Amino acid sequence: MAGIHLEARGRTAGLTFQVLGELKVFGDQGVVPITAGRQQVVLAALLLESGRLQNWDHLIRLMWAEDPPETARTQVQICVSRMRRTLAAADVEAVIETRPAGYVLKIDDARLDLSVFRRGVAEAAVLGSAGRTAEAAALLRETVGLWQGPCLNGIPSEALALVAQHIDEERLVATESFIELELALGYHHQLTAEIARLVGENPLRERFRGQLMLALHRSGRQAEALESYRQGRALLMDELALQPGEDLRRLEQAILVEDESLRLERPSGTELHTVGTEPELSAKDARAAARTVVPRQLPVDTSDFVGHQHLVSETEGVLTNTSPDRATGIVVVTGRSGIGKTTFAARVAHRLAEPHFPDGQLYCQLRGARVDPVDPREVLGRFLRALGLPGPAIPDSLEERGEIYRSMLAARRILVVLDDAVGEEQIFPLLPGGRSCGVLVTSRARLTALPGSHRVALDILDERDALELIGNVVGADRVSREPEAARALTAAVGGLPLALRIVAARLAARPHWPLASMVQRLADERHRLDELTHGEMTVRASLSVTYDGLPDTSRTLLRRLSLTKGSTFPSWIGGALLDVPGDYPYPSDLMEPLVDVQMLDVAGVDATGELRYGFHDIIRLFARDRLAAESDESERRSAIRRVGGAWLALIGEAQQRVFGAHFMTGPAARWNPPAEHVRTILARPAEWLDIERENLSLTVESLAQEDEDGYAWELAVSLAPFYEARGYLDHWARTHRKALTAVRHSGNRLGQAALLASLGSMHLNRRNLPEARTALTAALGLFEDLGHTSGLGLCRRDLGILEQLAGHDTAAMGLLEQAERDFGDGSPWARASVLVQRAVILLRRGDVRLVEAELDEALQIWRDLGYLGGQARVLRRAGQLHLYCGRLDDARRELSEGLTMVRDDGDVIGEGYILHDLGRVHVRRGEFIEAGSYFARALSVREDFLDQAGAASVRVDLADLILRGGDTAKAGGLLTETLEVFGRLGMAEEAERAASLLARVTAHVTDERR
Structure with missing residues (x-):
């Protein structure tokens, strides 16, 4: 059972969900990562109203305050789907039920800190009513101790943040209540410092101030009690133009006359112990x-x-x-x-x-x-x-x-x-x-x-504190008039207090300036540091003090690290930027001097055991500023190329480990990180690629922008097989289009051909056949001009797949045979991929013997290469062969083995395909409930990765299953929806199957009406 035991807090043992502070979920292994902002919003909304329906409109309003996208409902569904998988993987006991109008979260109240808090407050009220004051006070103090900070601290939803503020009020009321009880028990001496802190944090809250006055009075500090009243009265007049409330005024008068009613009826007997006196000084020291x-x-x-x-x-x-x-x-x-x-x-x-x-x-x-x-x-x-x-x-x-x-x-x-x-x-x-x-x-x-x-x-200020700081300097009314601009200001300087003070001081000095004008000034990163100066306060000077005290090597590294674009980066990148020899044993040693002076942050240790580092945005700008001032173009370009070459070396090694082969390469120079380091981070290459996905994509874009097109196209194309396996089609498209712009600008024809061929493959994955044909045809022409035989083979293979998907089997077979000749004996991996595609066409022709031969040969090649994904691909086709021949047990066995392989390999797209095929096997076996389960899981995978064609294909089989159950209306709706998708993507064969099934639905409805 999932949960966490918090020591020294008996009432919180077993908590799973935390909203009293940052949103957290605890599983058996610790904190369960719910890092995506929209998932946090959905989960928080469901937790705050656990057991009650949260309708679609409400969830959408929480995620998009204004102007939600057309796909808003779909995105909410995706968030919930992913969250369900995350919670299930961590063995967290929570059920998110789907209802026609939205979702309901079912959890045990004892697992949610807010529910435990409210129950504790209610129990304390019962104890207090029964005269059990000490027990009530202790329970209330313990219950308030559940809070780890402001409710839903940092939640990326203004609407939820407003709800959280109301819940924070419950904490303050509970705190006032236990202080009231403890004062009644005579703990005034012990409470004075604590209440003073609370008054400082909540200066306009009269109940805290009254409690402080009473505690001071009972401690014999009447003058201080009256001074506290005077300060509170002045503050209320200045801030709100109001007098203190009647209760506070009466208390002041009672203290002035030393009213006997303020005394306790009995001594508390619980005064604080004091530290014993120190040993006496010598006479000489005493005189001094x-x-x-x-x-x-x-x-x-x-x-x-x-x-x-x-x-x-x-x-x-x-x-x-x-x-x-x-x-x-x-x-x-x-x-x-x-x-x-x-x-x-x-x-x-x-x-x-x-x-x-x-x-x-x-x-x-x-x-x-x-x-x-x-x-x-x-x-x-x-x-x-x-x-x-x-x-x-x-x-x-x-x-x-x-x-x-x-x-x-x-x-x-x-x-x-x-x-x-x-x-x-x-x-x-x-x-x-x-x-x-x-x-x-x-x-x-x-x-x-x-x-x-x-x-x-100390860390940066969160948005709430940052806004308070700006408001303290420029006036809260200016912040309230321009809330969006105020938030933009805090984001522009990353919550750095010095930068916030400078921005606020400049605005205070110019009361006629709108806050938005300062936002506009800070928007240009090139001049942001110039704007962060006021009088003797300047961010650049503050950072320069630290920078100037660094050794030469650390200053150089800081400057060059500004060339990186990702939010975090691995330790080995320092060696590439400094061109440290590849046998350097501990790359992190280069980073640590910058960490020691906090010019660089340690972001953590990733799943491969690699230390990761990151910049504060302002420090990144400072480093970029120093790079422009102190480094020449040659130094900068050399550093960029070494980083690009290092990524290429690592990706090449990852390709060899995952696929057992290298794919298309160009002349870009490699820079090899330390071999031992490479072995560690590539022990699980697919997981490593997931971690570095952002950095790799941003590096491609950066190389393209810097006119390093040779590195840009190679890195983009080398990433395509991983993007395909993991379903990162958006990354695939974005990196290739950026790189394609660069190679076209430079006239790099090999780069253009490679990128167009890869884009054609991406369009095939999306089943966008017209776009795929355009890209592959263009790439084929370029490869022909270049005499690049392996490139020609790749294009003809993919064009063959395209023709097969379009239902043109004869043309497809011809192209695949040409591709096999292009590849020759030099690329067994590519030959295996051709064999599998030929097997698909041969199976449609009913040539079982040839299908088995092609698949056996492909399986042997990929086993020799150690490529799990390829083996799973063959097993999937073998399962389809067994299904065609009616060998249903064999089909299920082959597909189940393939499913294990794709999961081990992290091939999410392959998992969706095999789940779909297993559903078809169960349909043939008459096991319709099991079939529906497999189809639903396959559809979830396809939808999560926005695979329109794949999702439509699954819906056709779901419609067939639903039609068997007699629900013609639902089946017809699904089929009509899929026909539109197939038509738009040019998938004639799939469209024909859907149309045929829809005709059956229509005929069935007609028969019923008769």
Whole structure:
């Protein structure tokens, strides 16, 4: 049974679906990937209303707020189909039922965190009503702990995000409720900091403010309670021009007169324990400490700080840990340039300063990203002076300064903030020795060798926080007037806080500018960095500080990585860009210096075990900017060609492993990644190609745009067999058309011929016979001019398939025989493909003996080559032969074996064909229920890959099956639909069969009317 056990949260054991936070599904093996945006929207909608019907119109509105495409309903069906397969593969217990009006999700409520949360709130209400206050409070706090962030955080649907905001309100109400109960239990001392945080996060929420005032009052902090009221009143007047509500005003008056009703009737007995005092200082140190001042060196805390609230709480928890066995609390805040590390540290430090570190706060900017970081000896001198030690008393050596520094801090509660550290060696001398101090470090490096430290990694702001930041600077009313433009601004800078502040500051300085005007300025990537500057704030300068501190090799690699187009890329690509010898053992070592300073992100480890990396968009633009400024055309072109050559080398190896053969190649030079590395990533070549599909397609397009047409056409054509097997026909079309434009522009006739031939094969897969004929005929003419015999063989083979599909068997056989002569003995793979196609025609003629001979020879060739897909293709045709001869058990056996092979090989298109044939076998056996099941699965595969012809062919057999059951109306509807498809695609033979069956339907209806 699928599910996940979350330790230390008894009520959440067994949860499968999470909506209280990011949308997640948990299976036995961990998180089940639901990464496609539309699938997330559909699943979220079904989960929020589990057990209730979600109609088509509602789901379409959630996916497309305005102007849904004509295929919207089909796309929803595809999303649900894929989601069903994903959930089933992960053994997740969930049933998505199809209804005429839409879908219903059936799950156990105990598997959905939202249902568990609501049940917990209801149970707590019952306990509270029964006077069991402590149990109710504990249950409510535990239940609120289910939340992992804002409901459906990051869901790509504005409508769902609005629903999620209402659910977030339930969390706040529940939080208010358990605080109310805990205050009644006398936990005011323990609650003060927590309620203060909640007030900071929800400043206009009067119930939290009232609870804070009550907690402060009961803790003997009447002045602070009244100050909190004053701040809340001022905020309400400024923001809403309103006075506080009656309850809050009454509470203020009660605190002013120290109303007895505010006191608890009994002592709580549950006060917080405090840390024991430290050992006494020596007399000398005590005298020195007596002469110290209280340093207040923190930088300003910006009022427009947003986001990272959970990390603020996490950091505060480490720094304020009061357990007796704690050491000095050390938190290292890491993140890339412009991510807001200093702002984050300032916010935390100011929040903790008075209540937890009243003896002072030390701060130093260590300039770690610059070429001249501050020496720790100098920092210690500054800190000792700030602590009151006279200049002449400060010793010269680092060691002596460190001894005095640690002695002066030993018994004091001081927070040390070390901003922009270069490395551990800069930090070690600055660490205090006493347990009562805290240390907050920021760095672009991760500082993993700093013992006992807790790391907090800052990331980009999500859209909600980014919009709040812009609104804080330019005014919320401007954001509300142009919501789409505001969202476009956050997307243009990728949520990078520094860039957002610059954009907002420029807009604030020009209140007459529409937000859309800044969107337009940022739209041109070539000038985006120029726009991200305001006063002394500039993204380019911030990133340049890190860039200038890198070694030469890392700077070169960063520049050249900007030539890549994919969202992530593999580690070996660094070696190709730098032209590192192929025997370089660890390509990732080239990338890691850039990761260390967070100019490059680690995207994860893919299914082949390959480390993957990626850029933030702004850093990619910066790298591209540096490439244009510091690299010449020759360097750039050489790097592009090496990357293209590396992909060609890997694809060639993948072809050999999957197909047992290489296909058409040209003169483009190869660049070979390390052999051991190649063996690892190509252990499962089909899976590797799925992972790299985006990169490969984008590389073809990039090579074409850069006029590297020789590399572009070879890479595109070499990918075609994989696109065919996996059903990626859109990728096939897009890459080939881009490459075809390039080879036509350069006059590369071999490239044109190869691409046209491959496009013809693609049109054949789509059963678009007119388009296929045009492309193949053009390719044939070019190959004839070039005297390219294997190219001629490929064209004639595919033209033979075309004629066979059109019902012209004699012409088809002639072309296939010509193709066999063209291939000769030099291409056994191609010869096997011709043999299989000839067998199809011979079977229609009824020549069983020759069919068996052709298939036996083809099977032997593909077994020798180790090509599973080819063997499965032969087994499919053998199954059709057995079906023709009435050998139904043999047909089922051959087809079942073929089905196993195509699944092992990842050939989704082949799977659809064989499922269809197995359905036909079951029809002949009179097993109509089983036949319908196979047809339905075949149709699902065809529809998922938008295979119109294949889907239409399955519908003909489904119509035949339905007609046997007597539903003439439904059968007639299916057949009418398929006739239109066959006619448009020029599939005369299939159209004839559908028309014949439709005539039977018509005759049956006529008979019934008589």
